[in-house]
Amino acid sequence: GAVVSQHPSWVICKSGTSVKIECRSLDFQATTMFWYRQFPKQSLMLMATSNEGSKATYEQGVEKDKFLINHASLTLSTLTVTSAHPEDSSFYICSARGPSGRTSTDTQYFGPGTRLTVL
Amino acid sequence: GQSLEQPSEVTAVEGAIVQINCTYQTSGFYGLSWYQQHDGGAPTFLSYNALDGLEETGRFSSFLSRSDSYGYLLLQELQMKDSASYFCAVNDFNKFYFGSGTKLNVKP
Numbered sequence: 001g002a003v004v005s006q007h008p009s010w011v012i013c014k015s016g017t018s019v020k021i022e023c024r025s026l027d028f029q030a031t032t033m034f035w036y037r038q039f040p041k042q043s044l045m046l047m048a049t050s051n052e053g054s055k056a057t058y059e060q061g062v063e064k065d066k067f068l069i070n071h072a073s074l075t076l077s078t079l080t081v082t083s084a085h086p087e088d089s090s091f092y093i094c095s096a097r098g099p100s101g102r103t104s105t106d107t108q109y110f111g112p113g114t115r116l117t118v119l
Numbered sequence: 120g121q122s123l124e125q126p127s128e129v130t131a132v133e134g135a136i137v138q139i140n141c142t143y144q145t146s147g148f149y150g151l152s153w154y155q156q157h158d159g160g161a162p163t164f165l166s167y168n169a170l171d172g173l174e175e176t177g178r179f180s181s182f183l184s185r186s187d188s189y190g191y192l193l194l195q196e197l198q199m200k201d202s203a204s205y206f207c208a209v210n211d212f213n214k215f216y217f218g219s220g221t222k223l224n225v226k227p
Binding site for chain 1: 152154160161162163164167206213214215216217218219220
């Protein structure tokens with residue numbers, strides 16, 4: 001249980017285009033999802049917290065107009081990188097807060113990640 | 120702000136025991152999680168501590184001392200497949216913040 005999928009797994013795009021990444025919780029409802037970015041050999045940096053039915057909460061330094069997040073249902077959150085540039089190339093990972101249970105609400109389950117390369 | 124510190128790299132041999140420490144300083148604290156990440160992959164959940172003490176899950180155990188803002192992950196009977204990066208993460212109210220990660224190298 002607690003499986004999170006992410007699509008696409010990798011994408012290459014031209015500078016200036018927009019890219020949409022989908023994150024789905026497959027076997028549980030996730031009221032809260034998180035979006036992270038990870039550069040090579042670095043830690044995961046929280047970009048934003050996505051709550052179903054409300055606006056995402058962005059971390060300091062993350063441009064909300066560049067990284068559009070939509071959490072329209074309890075199983076789907078999307079991240080759109082608008083007008084992508086080479087410096088946006090990174091590994092983007094989503095996670096969903098675990099289904100209610102003994103401790104699982106305080107853990108998160110990660111999608112497989114999306115590797116974005118902007119040329 | 121939030122600050123989590125881990126050693127950057129640890130090397131051990133197969134069959135050995137290794138401990139990866141994590142100290143944290145956060146504005147809020149609900150619990151400490153540990154994740155494993157192989158190169159090119161996504162993190163996978165290993166263990167979680169909300170209360171002081173030791174949690175054991177197979178070969179992996181995790182310890183937390185809230186008064187010391189300190190925790191560790193203990194890996195026993197190391198296997199080659201355990202070579203990966205290990206991250207501690209603090210559940211700070213509704214958010215999770217990750218440490219810088221510890222690269223574990225397991226040698227034959």
